[in-house]
Amino acid sequence: MSAYFAYFAKRLVQFVVVVFIGVNLAFAITHASPIDPVEQSIAAVTSFGSTAPEAIAAMRSSLQELYGLKGTLAEQYVTFWSRVLRGDFGPSLSAFPTPVSTLIGRALPWTAGLLIVSTLITWVLGNLLGGLAGYYQRNRTLKLMGVVAMGVHPIPYYIVALMLLIIFGFLWPVLPITGGSAMNLQQGWNWAFVSSVARHSILPALSLILIGLGSWFLGMRSLVSNIVTEDYVVYAETAGLDSRRVLGSYVMRNALAPQVTGLAMSLGGIFNGAVITEKVFGYPGVGTLLVDAVYAADYGLVLGVTTVSIIAVSVGVLVIDLLYPLIDPRVELR
Amino acid sequence: MRLGAWMLVASLLIPALPLSPSSAAAQGIPQNIPRKELLILENPEGTIKNAGWFNIWAINAGSQSNGLQQAALDTLWYIDPEKGLDGAWDNSLAAEKPVYNAEFTEMRVKLRRGLFWSDGVEFSSADVKATVDIQVKNPNMRFSAVLANNVASVEAPDAETVIFKLKKPNSRFHTNFTVRWGAIWILPKHVFDKVEDPAKFDFNKPVSLGAYTLHSFDPDGKWYIWQLRDDWQRSSLGRHGKPGPRYLAYIDPGPPDKRVIAQLNHELDVIHDIAPEGMFALAKQDKGTRAWFKGFPYGHPDPTLPAVIFNTQNEQLKNRDVRWALALMIDIKAVTMAAYRGAATISAIAVPPTGIHPEAYHKPMEAWLKDFEIDTGKSKVKPYDPTVGKQIADMLRPSMGDQIPSDPAVIGNSFGLGWWKTNVTAAGELLTRAGFRKQGNQWLTPDGKPFVVRLMVEGDLRPVMTRAGTMIVQQWKQAGIDARIDVAQGTLLTRRAAGDFDAFIGWSVETWGGHQDLSYFMDSWHSQFVAEPGKSQPLRNWQRWTHPELDKIIEDIRKIDFDDPKGVELGRDYVKLMTREMPIIPLMAYNVFTAMDQTYWKGYPTADDPYANPVTNWGNSRYMFVRLKPAN
Numbered sequence: 001m002s003a004y005f006a007y008f009a010k011r012l013v014q015f016v017v018v019v020f021i022g023v024n025l026a027f028a029i030t031h032a033s034p035i036d037p038v039e040q041s042i043a044a045v046t047s048f049g050s051t052a053p054e055a056i057a058a059m060r061s062s063l064q065e066l067y068g069l070k071g072t073l074a075e076q077y078v079t080f081w082s083r084v085l086r087g088d089f090g091p092s093l094s095a096f097p098t099p100v101s102t103l104i105g106r107a108l109p110w111t112a113g114l115l116i117v118s119t120l121i122t123w124v125l126g127n128l129l130g131g132l133a134g135y136y137q138r139n140r141t142l143k144l145m146g147v148v149a150m151g152v153h154p155i156p157y158y159i160v161a162l163m164l165l166i167i168f169g170f171l172w173p174v175l176p177i178t179g180g181s182a183m184n185l186q187q188g189w190n191w192a193f194v195s196s197v198a199r200h201s202i203l204p205a206l207s208l209i210l211i212g213l214g215s216w217f218l219g220m221r222s223l224v225s226n227i228v229t230e231d232y233v234v235y236a237e238t239a240g241l242d243s244r245r246v247l248g249s250y251v252m253r254n255a256l257a258p259q260v261t262g263l264a265m266s267l268g269g270i271f272n273g274a275v276i277t278e279k280v281f282g283y284p285g286v287g288t289l290l291v292d293a294v295y296a297a298d299y300g301l302v303l304g305v306t307t308v309s310i311i312a313v314s315v316g317v318l319v320i321d322l323l324y325p326l327i328d329p330r331v332e333l334r
Numbered sequence: 335m336r337l338g339a340w341m342l343v344a345s346l347l348i349p350a351l352p353l354s355p356s357s358a359a360a361q362g363i364p365q366n367i368p369r370k371e372l373l374i375l376e377n378p379e380g381t382i383k384n385a386g387w388f389n390i391w392a393i394n395a396g397s398q399s400n401g402l403q404q405a406a407l408d409t410l411w412y413i414d415p416e417k418g419l420d421g422a423w424d425n426s427l428a429a430e431k432p433v434y435n436a437e438f439t440e441m442r443v444k445l446r447r448g449l450f451w452s453d454g455v456e457f458s459s460a461d462v463k464a465t466v467d468i469q470v471k472n473p474n475m476r477f478s479a480v481l482a483n484n485v486a487s488v489e490a491p492d493a494e495t496v497i498f499k500l501k502k503p504n505s506r507f508h509t510n511f512t513v514r515w516g517a518i519w520i521l522p523k524h525v526f527d528k529v530e531d532p533a534k535f536d537f538n539k540p541v542s543l544g545a546y547t548l549h550s551f552d553p554d555g556k557w558y559i560w561q562l563r564d565d566w567q568r569s570s571l572g573r574h575g576k577p578g579p580r581y582l583a584y585i586d587p588g589p590p591d592k593r594v595i596a597q598l599n600h601e602l603d604v605i606h607d608i609a610p611e612g613m614f615a616l617a618k619q620d621k622g623t624r625a626w627f628k629g630f631p632y633g634h635p636d637p638t639l640p641a642v643i644f645n646t647q648n649e650q651l652k653n654r655d656v657r658w659a660l661a662l663m664i665d666i667k668a669v670t671m672a673a674y675r676g677a678a679t680i681s682a683i684a685v686p687p688t689g690i691h692p693e694a695y696h697k698p699m700e701a702w703l704k705d706f707e708i709d710t711g712k713s714k715v716k717p718y719d720p721t722v723g724k725q726i727a728d729m730l731r732p733s734m735g736d737q738i739p740s741d742p743a744v745i746g747n748s749f750g751l752g753w754w755k756t757n758v759t760a761a762g763e764l765l766t767r768a769g770f771r772k773q774g775n776q777w778l779t780p781d782g783k784p785f786v787v788r789l790m791v792e793g794d795l796r797p798v799m800t801r802a803g804t805m806i807v808q809q810w811k812q813a814g815i816d817a818r819i820d821v822a823q824g825t826l827l828t829r830r831a832a833g834d835f836d837a838f839i840g841w842s843v844e845t846w847g848g849h850q851d852l853s854y855f856m857d858s859w860h861s862q863f864v865a866e867p868g869k870s871q872p873l874r875n876w877q878r879w880t881h882p883e884l885d886k887i888i889e890d891i892r893k894i895d896f897d898d899p900k901g902v903e904l905g906r907d908y909v910k911l912m913t914r915e916m917p918i919i920p921l922m923a924y925n926v927f928t929a930m931d932q933t934y935w936k937g938y939p940t941a942d943d944p945y946a947n948p949v950t951n952w953g954n955s956r957y958m959f960v961r962l963k964p965a966n
Contacts, residue, residue, distance in 0.1 A: 034825045034828060034829070035824050035825050035827075035828050036827075036828040036831070039827045039828045039831045039870070040827055040828075041393060041394055042831075043827045044394070045393065045476055046873050051479075051480055051873060052480055052483060052484075052857070052858070053858050053863035053872030053873065054479075054483050055479035055480035055483050056479070056872045056873060057872060058473075058478075058479035058482070058483065059478075059479045060870065062473055062474055062478070062479065063393065065474075066393070066474050092383065092384075093394070094383065094394060095383040095384035095387075095394060095396075096392075096393060096394040096395070097533075097534055098383070098384050098387075103383055106553065106554065107554075110554070162591070165591070165592070165595070166595075169592075169595050169599075170595045170598065170599070173599055177588070177592055177595060177596075178556075178586070178587060178588040178592055178596075179552075179556045179557075179586075180554060180556070181552075182363075182364070182365060183363070183364035183365070183552070183556075183557045183559065183583060183585070184364035184365045184366065184367065184549075184550055184557075184559060185365060187553060192365070279589075280589075281588075282381065282556065282586060282587075282588040282592070284381060284554035284555070284556060288381060289383070292380075292381075292383065294824070295824045297824070297828075
């Protein structure tokens, strides 16, 4: 058990170091941005009317003060870390003075709902069908599925998304093509809203599933194809064990370990949002928030989203690392 | 097993799909609002992060084009970029035009009475005074600086009179309260009096002074619905008649492809703007879609003037001969084809060819332009070709057929009048006089280096202008310039302000459209505002160009009344100076492809009946509401 605690401590230190480096990198990259948020704001404000140049100069100075951009980089860095440790990312610059945490908090449920469900469906289906295809290699249907997966997998995501939009939004207009829910509905746990959210999530989820399915399917089929040639599987089959038991207890269980790691990282990654999905389908999630924040040079918001994302992915990997030795005896505690 | 696998897939995916198409239920139509009472418009600001903010007087506080400025707010005057319901100028909250004293240090405003806020409080001069006082007192508000710089004091001697005492003479002070697109909107004193920090007040739910009031909105910022006030007659729009739509929905329909799909499904009545190709697709596939022009070139020409804007602080581009040489290397026909597929309204002069300007500037100056001569040092050329607009129309006719007008007057309005003849020989002579020399097919600067011009474009954020820039770079390269495209993407605003470019495609000329006065952009071109190289440049003289003659024109305009006919004469002097000096190469109007679906509503403003600007984010588009009637 002491070996496990040493392993635990080592992984925890690694986690802290990774998060620290990641967040610092995010700070450095955002502050190296050539986009000036003050100029962005001035352009937005002055585009609505003629503003005298002296007024613009005064506004520039005022905005620098308001956005906290007058201090040195070192001062901004200290302020940033003191806020992060308190879980406060300060106000959004492009949606001033709304706190970044409020914006992330509003967008996250949409992203999480869409991505958790579609990731789990994709993972379960992909691994199940991939495992079957790897084990029953002569089955025609499963062979055909392999061909389809190979064919669909390399198609750029946005092509699939646009095809779905055209098919179900225009040629056979049965599904909503934009947004998270229908207009004029009260958000909350009422049937009208929940069913509307479900309908709006079908196309983005379907696009993610269609593309994601292929990689899980092919990965699992490949893993299983290797495992079925292992001595213990051949021995089990020769011994006359039921094929379903061989598949479930000996093949799939051993093949799943790397796939579980992949799942954990995918689930951690949902805090980035599915950027292209959300843009294509106008979905009100974290991905859209992040892209808009980058274009607006909204340092606070970019840092908020990336920090949450870095922590989430790192936590996902940490949890898997900590669980592995407990569930897989082949992992050595070194 | 085979069957089992398929059943598993089917059981997970198929129940999610509805069994029969039901467009209205499937797409984005608001629940429980009859379609015949609802006008659906695009909010070009997209999805709004600060959805619940309606305090337009705070910086970055939510959306403005979500119906807030079009349906709920109001101010003293409006100028439409087109002809207007009753002339381009509209006294809105004001009962008459502003009255200045002789020195332009005092502006007196007479207000309309009988107008009410949506909560039943009567609008009065106290609201106007509070709009000024609150923003001057709180320096971090949106119009604080402009008001603090101008206003010494504001008085409201009675409920319908406001007197502004100005810190310095300003004959255009009223333009701050004049909607061209937006303006300083009047805030409700009785609401803001109760607010501790007006810069951090969300103003949710907004109290409306317009004909509509907020019905509901999406906390995620995708849609806003406004409802006609029962007492709409007590708003300034009321005197023009009852607005047709009982409800307005301002939505984010997504990128251009989805806007087209939404309109083809009749779920988006007014598209703010799409790419030319999207407009052509709509015109072809949906006979109910109407654009500004009934046929080609469709788009509504905005009163802005896309141009090649030189950084005249760049050593090579300080010389007007060089700038003219670059202008003469351009074939505008190819540029309009690249940018708009030909659907553009060209302009040779530095005033957009829209609104009142063709009558005030373009047509009256044709004779002068035809006689205008350039001495290259080796020859004298008359560069103006008055037939270029017609040439573009003729070029398009074989492929577009009847859509291309044949009436010269209509061609002039749609495609523009003339432009500069491509003349590479004269361009070479001008460069030679400027000390440049040609080695092989490569122009070298006076100090023997390749003549490099980086033309900054915005990239896919503004594809039409990017395509124009790419074509111009290609033409310059063919003529021997080492021209390069410089894609700025999101950095454009920062780089433009800092002067970090040789040239870029954009606009520094932007006008009222419906009024001939040019101060909207020109006042900020005075040399007193031009920044040192590398320092941020105030709006809008991105070309950083100074000229004593320009300063004189600006100073003369400052001394005369907004409506003084002498303003047009000074405007024409400005056009002549700009033509001689060429600090920007004017290209064309910025065409906005606003598509209007006539399935549910009729009576949209068009080039045939130009009573308002139809572009959805303009405050002036409110005038459209009173002319719209249900189609059936």
